[in-house]
Amino acid sequence: MRIRDTPAGGPYPPAGTVVSVPIGLGYRHKGVVSDRWYCGKPAVFSGSARRGAVREEPWECFSRGKPVRDDGYPSALAANEVLRRARELVGRRYHIFDLNCDHVVAIVHGQKPESPQVHATVAIALIALSLGLLVAAR
Numbered sequence: 001m002r003i004r005d006t007p008a009g010g011p012y013p014p015a016g017t018v019v020s021v022p023i024g025l026g027y028r029h030k031g032v033v034s035d036r037w038y039c040g041k042p043a044v045f046s047g048s049a050r051r052g053a054v055r056e057e058p059w060e061c062f063s064r065g066k067p068v069r070d071d072g073y074p075s076a077l078a079a080n081e082v083l084r085r086a087r088e089l090v091g092r093r094y095h096i097f098d099l100n101c102d103h104v105v106a107i108v109h110g111q112k113p114e115s116p117q118v119h120a121t122v123a124i125a126l127i128a129l130s131l132g133l134l135v136a137a138r
Helices: 059-063 079-089 101-108 116-137
Strands: 018-024 027-038 041-048 053-058 069-072
Touching (some): 027 101, 041 101
Antiparallel strands (some): 018 069
């Protein structure tokens, strides 16, 4: 499957825009729109456990048939700089705590690499564990 360069057009967000798809329980898989196109749709950069690394993949592979939401453009960096940063990450191994989809989006937009979704999950797990220990202590 070859991803090629094609001029922008159609109903897709411009290169560098953050997009996301629902993955369940209120979580979203995030990516950054590329300037390369495949089969009439832009490719998307993201880091996912499914792929095991940061990849630039066709829109359809990123979305997996789910509705894609435009989450905006969170920085003042030029699109070519965002894309350069994204391409530098391609091939780097996915890690839930160090390089997941939230981290990729933050890094390529020049922001602090953190994952609000992982932070929320850890907080919920700690609360559940604490409640479980309280109930068990009674």
